[in-house]
Amino acid sequence: MAWSLRRKYLDLLDREEGWVKKIWGDHMTICLAYPNHYRAGMSNLGFQTIYRIINNHPSFLCERVFLPDPEDEESFSSGSLPLFSLESQKPLREFDVVAFSIPFENDYPNILKMLDMAGIPLTAADRTDADPLIVGGGFSASLNPEPLADFFDLFLLGEGEDLAPEYLEAVKSARTGGLTKRETLYRIQRHVKGAYCPQYYKVEYTQDGLIESFKPLDPTFPEKIKRRKMTGIDHFTTDQCLTTPDTEFGGIFLTEVSRGCGRGCRFCAAGFVGRPPRFRHGEILASSIHRGLAAGQKIGLLGTAVSDMPDLPRVCRSIISQGGKFSIGSLRLDRINKETAALLGQAVAETVALAPEAGSQRLRDVIHKGITEEHIFTAADALLAQGITNIRLYFMVGLPSETAEDVEALIDLVQKIKGHAVKSPAGKRTFRLITVSVNQFIPKAATPFQWCPLEDVNAVRKKMRRIVSALRREKAVKVIHDIPKWNYIQALLSLGDRRVGKILLAAHRHGGNWSQAMKAADEDPDFYVYRRKDLSEILPWDFIDYGVTKSFLMKEYEKASQGAIT
Ligand code: SF4
Known part of the structure; x- marks a missing residue:
């Protein structure tokens, strides 16, 4: 079975363009993990962007791992075959860092599954210096990381282009200085804006279960952590660096045209946290679009407020004049x-x-x-x-x-x-x-x-x-x-604090049975999901x-x- 799985991963790579394989040697190694299947992960531009940023750094090597297909889960779950990376087929345990890109709350249970399949202890408290550093980022983790707090050593909150280069330099200098994992985390928490190590923050609760205080354990750590974002996005492109037919957007070349939105729809997190709206100009997008068209692909124009982009008609006309097609979400x-x-x-x-x-x-x-x-x-x-x-x-x-x-x-x-x-x-x-x-x-x-x-x-x-x-x-x-039953779980994982991690862990231990998990975890999920919060509460x-x-x-x-x- 191990052989056929390895063959399957090699076949996936054969059909891909743009993947990077660096020599394991002096490089610091990061396995970039997507907590869902290959098809979904490869359709995610944020995931691809981080892959490119890390591999562009000469001191780092980045490989990928995805949630195994359902028919392959058993092979990894048995413990005999540890979850391995796509490029080098190295077990995740051998990497310095396993970094999860987490765009959706519904994928949280898959994070625990993948750590388990990799033979890595699930909670930060149970891990030692011999285990990889477990890092989380991505849209939903940056919105409310608390339900995942127990499982991660570090979160990087905000946009990857802004934060990742600084994080990589901090890791590199910690490695050069011979720091331990704990010393590295301490230094990152102190010096990298947007970094959040949950273990360095203490939460206290009132008798009613509300949050009474949320404080850093060290006075040099920030009380408020800034979610990082680029001031402008018009001096670089964010587009597909990996192409494969085995994705949800096979045949489409994704390029991002905008971030944030000023419309203020009151339900829309992407609009509020991405403010102010930022757009790319046609000139900046031209080379990206050209690459997509040259590969014979339809151009997928992505963003939060695509239709508000001032240059949109010009960009569309340019694609049409080159004989191309486009789609807008x-x-x-x-x-x-x-x-x-x-x-x-x-x-x-x-x-x-x-x-x-x-x-x-x-x-x-x-x-x-x-x-x-x-x-x-x-x-x-x-x-x-x-x-x-x-x-x-x-x-x-x-x-x-x-x-x-x-x-x-x-x-x-x-x-x-x-x-x-x-x-x-x-x-x-x-x-x-x-x-x-x-x-x-x-x-x-x-x-x-x-x-x-x-x-x-x-x-x-x-x-x-x-x-x-x-x-x-x-x-x-x-x-x-959609199915209302799953919306309850998604709301729990969106609105929860770190105590919800207990329910998540119980759900993992009960094989995904949430009803049993909720009974076992001794936490009332309705408290997070069905309660209207008071404006004076600490959220x-x-x-x-x-x-x-x-x-x-x-x-x-x-x-x-x-x-x-x-
Ligand atoms: S991105 Fe769309 S839903 Fe969100 S605020 Fe803008 S217009 Fe509204």
Whole structure:
């Protein structure tokens, strides 16, 4: 079995372009881990960017590891075969550092699985100097690392381009100085902005279970840790350095065009922590786009506020003039006009994703979406006129203050859009399908809704059923939705403090059975998930300086309760 697995990894490398293999010698070694399968990890631009940054450093060697495919898990879980890296097939235990890139909370259980498969003790407290340093970064780990605090030696909070070079230099100088692991961590915590070693911070709780204090153990450590971000992104590109057909975006060359967003949708963590919005100019993107087109690929323009990018029409026109195609993840409805729709039509885009998020204007104002029905129909008209045949609509249910009327308004809006599409002269010729994607709203740290509870999953299940049954008879409308049960777990891992780590560990020990884990861990998960937090509370993530103040978020929270726009 070991042989066939090794062969499988070599085959993956054979189909890849851009991977790096350095000689193990004097290099400091980092295994970059993605807590999900190869296909998902290789679609993640942040993961690829860190791979490139580390391997560009002459003193470091970086290899990769992913969660093994389900059929291979057994081989690694038995203990006989330790989890190994893709490039050199070295066991993870032999690396100096294992660095997890963690974009989503749902992947947290996979981190424990992978450490276990690697034969590395799960908790930082159980590891010794002989074990690799376990480091975490990525979007969700930088938003609220606390549920993972027990398992990591160090978190690097913020954008990799800003933080990773400084971290690498700190590790290098610690190695040159012959420091122990503990001394290295101490030095990093003291000198690298954005570094967070949970073991150097003490949390105390009140009798009610609220956080009473969160303090550094050493007065030289910062009380607030800055989530790092680049001041501008227009002097470098962030694009795909590894290509393979074995990814979710096979055939697409990903290039990032923007970060952050100034629109202030009150549920959106990426918008708030990424502020201010930063865009790349067409000139900067030109070489990146050229590389993608030269490889015969479609260009995937990525970012948080792509449609707000001033240079977007010019960039799209340039791709089309070179005979290429492009795709854009999701467009703001109020940015779709005849010109944007025409560009999408020329790029032969068949599906365009739009996000009204809520059905009623009242609820769209509560979440500060900033769009009206007029925007929605104008956008639909413009797209249909350009021969866009499929429209995907994103909605959320369980939003703060949502009522049954809001759910009916969602159904009503979908029916109106569909009726509009069918009646439109252009629509008669070309329109095929509206896919309605309904997800439960999950409160996130660093947003005005961070004090809100998750809506009861049973209530959300009923709302989903209502939407599915009301739209079932609509021809050319398909509804897809997420599973409320998993949303509860995601909310727990998003909103939890470090005590939630006990539940996570119990879930791992019970083979992923969360009901048993919750009973075994002696922690009440509803405390984190279903409780509305008081504005005066210390929240588990208050020690992070995201660049947006808590008082601003509070004002937005209060405005949301009045349905007021900022
Ligand atoms: S427009 Fe999009 S990226 Fe910007 S805040 Fe709203 S949801 Fe987030």
